[in-house]
Amino acid sequence: MDYSFTPEQEAFRKEIREFCQENMNPEVMSDGILVGLGGGADMYSRNFHKKMAEKGWLGLGWPKEYGGGARDFMDMAMFMEETAYWRAPMAAYGTTVVFIGNAIMHFGSEEQKKEILPKIISGDVTCTLGYTEPNAGSDLASLQLRAVADGDDYVLNGQKVFNTAAHYASHYFMATRTDINAPKHRGISLFLYPMRDIPGLTIRPLYTSAGGRTNEVFAENVRIPKSMMVGELNRGWYHLATALDFERVGIGSAVGGIQRSLDDTVAYLKGPGSAQRHNPIIRRYIAETAIDLDALRNWIYMIAWMQNHGLIPSNEGSAVKILASELQVRLAQGAMRLFGELGLLREEEANHRQLPLANDVSTFYMATSASTALAGSTEIQQGIIAMRGLGLPRSY
């Protein structure tokens, strides 16, 4: 029962912090683009991504044999927490490095590992996830996009939606249906292929209410080599289930972003908003948020510890997704209450009044409008805990 950090871990944390403070300047961030929900960490900057590559931080948690930094899960958790706190443009990191990098490492072929992993490390490969379809959201296993074998290739036909990085990523990690006769979970295969300018792939923007961007994607006879299949034919669902656990942990690392929002709110209450500092309702709100955030942080480090010991954080991954998303919503709504009319200001007027925080508040409010629904809704996560974790009989 020892929760203390080692001097080495504290030193690493300091290093990350200094890196963020140094590199989040207008020059480096000049190529930043909004992705996903919009605002804060949902940005991608190729410059910043490359700077991380120079530090050797793109394969931070990977084994040395794949060019990684061989750092453990605790260091990874700290890295995600610190970069989120400083609102670094980490949009490509979570998906590409953590999620897909781990997926390739766990069930990719040796050739794929040799081909892809070094390019992720160098920052030359960025990935987008191709899972969700108009008719396959929570019920992801019912996905329909077809991959039909044809000679040395597969031919893809169908549609994806909410593929967040599709407008800039170099590679597509796509879940397809390869067997229409098998039960739905047993006919799915995964592919990773270069996607920019590939014939037959059409990408159309979808703009979120927070000013971010995601995409709908149409595949019409898109031809990819068979060698681009990742994992086993028709076993994709099972590979995906493991990979999704990694994604949830990544979302939980939003604790850094939530802490930052809380700190900004507290700073506001001690500064321009000090008239409200004594309001008992506000004080109660701050206390409850801090307590829940404290729990979330400890969850995340506990999960990192589990992963360091080879344990699979399935229920725990679901837990942090629930807690992080709900906390984000509460924080956004609380901040909006606190700011009153000022929370309605958008960027132009907020800057005009020299109150940029107001724009953050209104953006955050919109960005969290779907937090509990996305990336595995709260209901799905609760179902995983209840059915997979606690063994309750299936509700669906």
Next chain:
Amino acid sequence: MPMDYGLSEAQEITARTAREFFDNECPSELVREIEDQELDRSGELERKMADLGFWSIAIPEAYDGVGGDLRDLVAFCEEAGRAMLPGPYFTTMAIGVPALLTLGTEAQKQGFLPQIAQGNRTLTLALTERTWGWSADAIETTATLKDGQFILNGRKDFVPNGNTADYLIVVARTNPSAPPELGISLLLVDARSPGVSARPFRSLGGDRLSEITFNEVRVPQANLLGNLNQGWYQLQPVLDQAKVAQSSWMIGGAQKTMEMAVDYAKERIQFGRPIGSFQDQQTRIANMWLAIKGARVQTYRTASLLAHGDPATLQAAMTKVAAAEAYRLCSYGSVHVHGGVGYMMEFDLQLYYRRAKAGEAFLGNSDLHKDLVADTILGRD
């Protein structure tokens, strides 16, 4: 020591041994029996606990304990809370022992700790008075130093184990003209001293609390615990430790109620299917699991901080809120899952439900601790 978010091997053994012991020796039937007794403890149970070394957890070997620290007590307390262990164990081991270790003179440690470790002496904390509050200005009981002894006068209320503990740690005002928090001292008072009179009454939590009157009670100066007039501040870190142990105790109870809910949800058939197959029940139970596990992680983290000698008043407050909320959510949720059965006296859930409330209240309820958190983050001025 390398980072370890689980229990150490020694802690696992403590927990396992405690679980087996309580399953055999402290079933809910005994808990119910003791609830109906004015002297609400079992000497036999306590003797058996002494034989297994349970009274010597976190007491240094120099004082006949088994060594270890708060973390070992935390591991034990989850099992004790699960079993709803009656009697003065908590006030002795989670408050008395840390108070002596932190504030006691060598003579006091030698005088008390070996006796405690053998299961031969129990303590409790007499702090709250008629106004019940946990703040310094609620302390009106006075202790006047005269001719090498304190003369204690006043009345304490809601004191757990006030009628059974051998010694009372009395929080008394020794300098009435100082600001409230600066004129308080802690006194080790023999409960059998002339002038001490305890009147026990039933609490919702199932134990007896006591109103204790002190009428010209003479307390030797050597029984001053800590420094004169600094008792209030000196007590707070001790209470931080107590809150962590108490959190673990509450988590143990919450865990049991969750397990009961899971079992019932799998067995109970309505509309041709187990009720655990309905999504709302799954949501409710999943949230119970979440609350417990989160509170447990916070508890372990705070125990770790305190064991390393770091201050943890803020974290202890957060932990207590989380644990109390988990116990409330789980005991309520479990009653809900059980339906009418969950509400019956003859069914065990009501034992836990009541203890969830009493546990929240003792040492300051969640409102008080949320205020403490807000004061720490936003400032008190």
